Amino acid sequence: MKNNHPKFIDLxxxxxxxxxxxxxxxxxxxxxxxxxxxxxxxINELQEYGVKIFAKPASLFFPTGTQAGLxxxxxxxxxxxxxxxxxDSHIYKYEGGGGAVLGGIQPQPIENNDxxxxxxxxxxxxxxxxxxxxxxxxxxxxxxxxMGKTLTMKYMEQAKDLAKSKNLxxxxxxxxxxxxxxxxxCDVRDILKHFDSATICLSKGLSAPIGTLLVGEKDFIKQxxxxxxxxxxxxxxxxxxxxxxxVALEESPLLLIEDHKKANSLQKLLKKRAKLKAVAHTNxxxxxxxxxxxxxxxxxxxxxxxxxxxxxxxRIVFHKDIAHQEVLTLAKVILDYFA
Ligand SMILES: *Cc1c(COP(=O)(O)O)cnc(C)c1O
Numbered sequence: 570m571k572n573n574h575p576k577f578i579d580l581x582x583x584x585x586x587x588x589x590x591x592x593x594x595x596x597x598x599x600x601x602x603x604x605x606x607x608x609x610x611x612i613n614e615l616q617e618y619g620v621k622i623f624a625k626p627a628s629l630f631f632p633t634g635t636q637a638g639l640x641x642x643x644x645x646x647x648x649x650x651x652x653x654x655x656x657d658s659h660i661y662k663y664e665g666g667g668g669a670v671l672g673g674i675q676p677q678p679i680e681n682n683d684x685x686x687x688x689x690x691x692x693x694x695x696x697x698x699x700x701x702x703x704x705x706x707x708x709x710x711x712x713x714x715x716m717g718k719t720l721t722m723k724y725m726e727q728a729k730d731l732a733k734s735k736n737l738x739x740x741x742x743x744x745x746x747x748x749x750x751x752x753x754x755c756d757v758r759d760i761l762k763h764f765d766s767a768t769i770c771l772s773k774g775l776s777a778p779i780g781t782l783l784v785g786e787k788d789f790i791k792q793x794x795x796x797x798x799x800x801x802x803x804x805x806x807x808x809x810x811x812x813x814x815x816v817a818l819e820e821s822p823l824l825l826i827e828d829h830k831k832a833n834s835l836q837k838l839l840k841k842r843a844k845l846k847a848v849a850h851t852n853x854x855x856x857x858x859x860x861x862x863x864x865x866x867x868x869x870x871x872x873x874x875x876x877x878x879x880x881x882x883x884r885i886v887f888h889k890d891i892a893h894q895e896v897l898t899l900a901k902v903i904l905d906y907f908a
């Protein structure tokens with residue numbers, strides 16, 4: 570099979586999801602205009618829909634989560650300011666250090682606990698006093714879900730209370746916020762009320778081709794609009810993508826529960842081999858593979874039609890383009906390899 574053969578089942582990430590027929594239809598029929606003039610009907614509609622379902626005063630469509638994350642930092646912080654985040658957070662670790670490189674904004678990472686939280690006592694300690702020796706601490710960034718793990722409502726509330734008592738803004742990287750909402754059995758709005766701003770990825774489990782929505786106060790979004798233009802994110806007739814993204818927001822959130830079920834079944838099947846120490850969090854399964862077995866197992870999986878990244882701490886990500894019955898085959902290939 571060619572490496573991009575559609576029959577491959579891709580376990581590497583939920584970013585690989587393909588748009589549905591309904592999204593393709595919406596793309597075909599989308600009304601578009603020049604979004605730099607704010608005249609693209611489909612983008613305007615998506616942003617209005619975002620305001621409604623996320624219950625924030627304004628929302629803005631970005632091509633990627635990385636650009637939205639950068640514009641978030643640039644809008645909350647000035648040069649010489651600082652944001653506190655997790656050592657493992659996407660905005661710190663996986664976005665090229667954009668805030669520091671392009672914004673002169675210093676990150677203050679705090680190690681993530683096993684459950685994904687930041688110890689709030691450590692966060693408190695890291696907040697700098699107002700003194701010209703120090704960067705000015707302005708923002709606390711959390712991520713939910715993080716490595717598939719869900720931060721609890723109570724934790725988010727405590728983090729918000731801390732941020733507010735210290736005059737910090739609080740931002741949520743909610744790339745997978747709908748997975749968190751399923752786990753917490755709540756509406757995404759219940760999560761978002763603890764945050765001044767949030768980014769929500771449309772192109773992961775929700776399966777839109779591209780896009781992230783940034784939500785927050787009107788003034789904040791106005792700043793972000795300026796930064797987005799400067800970052801090259803003024804996308805003209807991008808309504809084609811917004812139209813697909815709106816379908817994704819309307820139709821996909823409820824379907825994510827299936828991905829959690831698939832992760833749960835794989836974890837149960839892998840339990841047969843205790844050494845793997847398989848755990849499931851939302852739509853992801855993690856297990857341990859001795860370094861010498863990574864490449865051969867990955868090759869066996871590829872032969873069986875599964876694309877994966879097998880590492881000493883392997884992550885398998887479920888999404889709509891993996892059928893329930895594939896989970897059995899997948900578990901069999903892994904267990905057979907170690908048998
Ligand atoms: C995917 C992701 C992003 C944004 O990534 P892009 O690929 O730039 O869209 C941000 N945060 C988290 C937690 C993510 O998983």
